[in-house]
Every structure is written in C-alpha cells, then in structure tokens.
Amino acid sequence: MPSVTTVPGRWPLIGHTITLLRSPVEFLSSLSAKGDVVRVFLGPLPVHLVTTPELATKLLTSDKFDKGIVFDKMRPLFGNGLATSNGAFNQRQRRMMLPAFSRTRVSTYAETVITTLATELRDSWHHGQRLEFDEVMQDFVMTVAGRTLFSAELGPEVLAEIKRSIPIMLEHVLVRAFSPGFVEKLPIRANREFDEAAARLRRIIPEVVVGARQDGTDHGDLLSALLAARDADTGEAMTDEQIHDEVVTILTTGAETTAVALAWFFHEVGTRPEVRRRFHAEVDAVLGDRPATFEDVVKLEYTGRIINEVLRRTPPIILMRRAREDVEIGGVLVEKGSEIAVSQHTLHRDPRWFPNPDGFDPDRWEPDRAAELPKGAFIPFGGGSRFCPGHFLAHTEIAIAAATIATRWDLVPVAGQRVYAQVKATMQPNQLPMTAMSRKPQA
Numbered sequence: 001m002p003s004v005t006t007v008p009g010r011w012p013l014i015g016h017t018i019t020l021l022r023s024p025v026e027f028l029s030s031l032s033a034k035g036d037v038v039r040v041f042l043g044p045l046p047v048h049l050v051t052t053p054e055l056a057t058k059l060l061t062s063d064k065f066d067k068g069i070v071f072d073k074m075r076p077l078f079g080n081g082l083a084t085s086n087g088a089f090n091q092r093q094r095r096m097m098l099p100a101f102s103r104t105r106v107s108t109y110a111e112t113v114i115t116t117l118a119t120e121l122r123d124s125w126h127h128g129q130r131l132e133f134d135e136v137m138q139d140f141v142m143t144v145a146g147r148t149l150f151s152a153e154l155g156p157e158v159l160a161e162i163k164r165s166i167p168i169m170l171e172h173v174l175v176r177a178f179s180p181g182f183v184e185k186l187p188i189r190a191n192r193e194f195d196e197a198a199a200r201l202r203r204i205i206p207e208v209v210v211g212a213r214q215d216g217t218d219h220g221d222l223l224s225a226l227l228a229a230r231d232a233d234t235g236e237a238m239t240d241e242q243i244h245d246e247v248v249t250i251l252t253t254g255a256e257t258t259a260v261a262l263a264w265f266f267h268e269v270g271t272r273p274e275v276r277r278r279f280h281a282e283v284d285a286v287l288g289d290r291p292a293t294f295e296d297v298v299k300l301e302y303t304g305r306i307i308n309e310v311l312r313r314t315p316p317i318i319l320m321r322r323a324r325e326d327v328e329i330g331g332v333l334v335e336k337g338s339e340i341a342v343s344q345h346t347l348h349r350d351p352r353w354f355p356n357p358d359g360f361d362p363d364r365w366e367p368d369r370a371a372e373l374p375k376g377a378f379i380p381f382g383g384g385s386r387f388c389p390g391h392f393l394a395h396t397e398i399a400i401a402a403a404t405i406a407t408r409w410d411l412v413p414v415a416g417q418r419v420y421a422q423v424k425a426t427m428q429p430n431q432l433p434m435t436a437m438s439r440k441p442q443a
C-alpha cells in the first residue's frame with residue numbers, strides 16, 4: 001500500500017501546531033490539494049487527514065473508529081457522556097437521548113425559553129450602545145442552554161454557576177487535549193481554574209438531578225426528558241452519575257458552538273451590505289416588529305441560508321477518530337491505534353464543491369444548488385453514528401435569536417477593529433465589537 005505524504009512545514013516536537021494556530025483556515029483548506037489522505041503532526045502526534053467527501057463519509061460512518069485521543073483527554077470533564085463514550089454504550093445513550101432533541105421537544109424549548117430570552121435581550125439595549133457582541137452571544141446562549149436543561153424554576157445560583165464554570169473549562173480544554181499528560185498536573189493557574197470549575201459542576205449538578213428525580217414531574221425541559229429516558233431493551237433509566245456527564249456534555253458541546261455561530265452570523269451580516277439588506281427585508285416581511293417563534297423558522301428562508309453559509313465558513317475545527325483495528329482508507333493503511341481525522345474547513349473550502357470558497361454567498365444554499373453537493377461535502381454537524389443530536393435545536397435557536405434581534409437592531413461593526421478566526425474549543429472570532437443602531441425611528 002502507498003505510504004501517506006506528510007504535509008510540508010512540520011517543526012520538530014510541535015509538528016504543524018503553530019501553523020494551525022496561526023493560520024487555521026489557510027492551513028486546513030490547503031490540504032485537499034495535497035492528496036486524498038495526508039499526514040499532519042499535532043505536536044508530536046501523527047494524524048492522518050482525509051480530504052474528500054467520499055472518504056469523510058467512509059470515516060464517519062464506519063464502525064472501525066472510536067473518538068480517539070482528544071476525547072480521552074476530555075474524559076475528566078465529560079465523564080462517559082455522549083461525546084466521549086464509544087461503541088455499544090454510546091449508541092445506547094444516543095437512543096435514549098434523541099427524544100430529548102425531537103422536533104416536538106425543540107418546539108417547546110423555543111416556545112418556553114428561546115423566544116422569551118431573545119426578546120428580553122432585544123429589549124435590553126439602547127440606540128448607539130457598544131456591545132462586545134461575541135460575549136453577548138456567549139452569555140445569551142449559556143442562559144438558553146441552562147434554562148432549556150433546567151426550566152425556569154431552578155434557582156438563579158445554578159444558572160450563574162454554569163455560566164461561570166463552563167466557559168472556564170472551554171477556554172482550556174483543547175490546549176489540554178494537545179498537551180502531554182504531565183501538563184495538566186502542573187500547579188499553574190489554568191489547571192487550578194479548570195479543576196475548580198469541574199469540581200463545582202460535579203457538586204451542583206447532582207443536587208439538581210436528585211431534586212428533579214424526587215419531584216418527578218415533566219417540566220418540558222431537557223433534564224426531564226433525560227430522567228424519563230429508558231433503555232428500550234432493559235427498561236433501565238440513566239444513573240445520576242450518567243445524567244451529570246450528559247448534562248455537562250450538552251452544556252459544553254452545545255453552548256459554545258451555537259454562540260460562535262451566532263457571533264459570526266452578525267459579523268457576516270454587518271460587513272456585507274447586500275446580505276444585510278436581504279436579511280432585514282425578510283425579517284420585516286415575515287415578522288414586522290414581533291419576535292420570531294418556532295413556526296417562523298421555516299419561513300425565514302434567507303436567514304436559514306445565511307446560517308448554512310456561516311456554518312460552511314466557520315464550522316468547528318476538526319473531527320478526530322482512532323482506528324480500532326488496521327483499516328484501509330483511500331488506499332492508505334491506517335494502523336490500529338492511529339489517529340485519523342477530517343476537518344470541516346478542508347471540505348467546506350474546496351472549490352470543486354464550493355466555487356469561490358472564500359466568498360460569502362448564501363444563495364449557494366438555494367435548494368437546487370445545494371442538492372448538487374456530494375454527500376459528505378458539508379458536515380458542520382459531523383455525520384454518521386456521531387452526528388450532532390443538537391443540530392435542529394441549534395438551527396432553531398440561531399434563527400429565532402438572529403431574526404428577533406433584527407426586528408429592532410442593525411448591528412454595525414465598530415470601525416478600525418480587525419476581526420479574525422482563532423482556534424479555541426471552536427473557531428471563535430478574536431473580538432466582535434459592534435454598535436446597536438435602531439432600525440426604527442426613535443420615539
């Protein structure tokens with residue numbers, strides 16, 4: 001079998017990590033031109049990367065791969081939650097949890113939480129107010145996540161704790177994942193903060209779970225759905241420990257990704273006059289002055305296309321896997337225990353599927369054009385057996401929040417500030433200062 005090409009530019013010990021951190025989009029989107037399977041080094045760790053939609057689909061749908069090293073490193077945080085578990089246990093958990101993300105359930109979350117909080121946010125600003133918009137979206141999404149999980153009856157101190165602890169953990173999680181094991185044991189501030197945040201969540205979440213289990217009523221929140229879930233074969237419910245792990249997993253995987261997508265949404269709209277004009281025209285036609293509801297989301301077609309284009313250009317960074325046995329993929333032998341990955345940035349910026357890949361063109365998501373894309377070319381939510389269970393909730397939340405805000409506000413980028421994507425747990429903007437300008441005449 002042919003050996004795989006190592007991408008040029010590798011440094012001793014640090015591999016390609018510096019290049020990846022310095023220019024993530026340029027580096028990852030350059031890989032498809034180098035081969036269908038290439039090898040990069042994340043620190044000292046060799047990782048095969050597949051670069052075509054066909055091989056991405058093969059990787060994500062095969063049962064010959066587990067989640068791999070990054071997720072091993074995240075286990076102290078996520079425990080055995082959906083993102084970190086593997087094999088039959090993961091599939092059992094998925095079957096039990098998917099009803100919590102069903103259309104009916106999402107429509108309840110939209111009705112009881114998302115529209116209300118989006119309206120409160122919209123009504124909280126004044127004309128000309130400067131906002132650090134990435135932080136505003138982070139705070140909004142964490143509040144939505146907390147309330148979606150735990151309904152409004154929960155004490156504000158639980159929500160406050162979640163909003164305090166989860167961002168701390170997200171700040172450090174990827175650095176931990178790509179560092180040698182001893183680094184997380186060093187007595188440095190980052191480790192202390194991470195461990196303290198994890199410990200606080202381990203204390204507070206079980207208290208909520210035990211309380212909700214005793215109460216026994218369905219509050220229409222995600223936690224009620226998790227408590228009610230039963231294994232189809234054995235009839236067993238999840239243990240409190242497992243529910244803790246799933247709750248932390250949902251908060252960590254769901255909140256950051258959605259907040260970042262919303263931040264980029266407003267950045268793209270704010271910097272592209274034609275997109276902004278059409279977005280506002282649609283919001284005015286569908287909503288007028290009223291907030292968006294679950295039923296409006298399908299009518300907000302252009303908004304949906306902007307969301308897709310945002311998720312094409314600034315999706316999460318990479319999907320990592322590890323071979324459970326020797327596997328041939330794209331004519332290359334991947335030995336048992338080796339790490340293999342696909343980056344959404346490689347596929348989403350490939351000019352074969354996305355002409356003018358660096359441009360921002362919501363119209364490429366018109367149904368006829370989108371239908372021509374090969375399977376596996378657009379994977380912001382992953383694919384196969386680990387496909388994101390929160391994808392519909394995320395789309396609903398982004399559409400409702402964006403449209404509701406736009407009924408009143410034009411978010412204008414503060415002049416002279418450079419905004420670019422940086423690698424954190426996802427692909428975050430480095431900053432996003434914006435000014436809220438009223439779209440309606442002032443009283």
Ligand code: HEM
Pocket residue numbers: 082083084090094249250253254255257258261315316319320379380381382383385386387388389390391393394
């Ligand atoms: C724009 C927002 C979102 C994006 C881009 C996103 C993206 C992804 C991706 C790419 C994966 C697959 C990871 C892999 O295969 O290694 C994933 C998995 C997951 N996502 Fe999302 N996600 C989003 C929102 C959400 C939300 C709102 C929730 C929950 C409330 C959520 C919960 C999860 C969970 C639990 C997994 C793990 C599934 C498994 O490994 O079996 N995500 N997400």
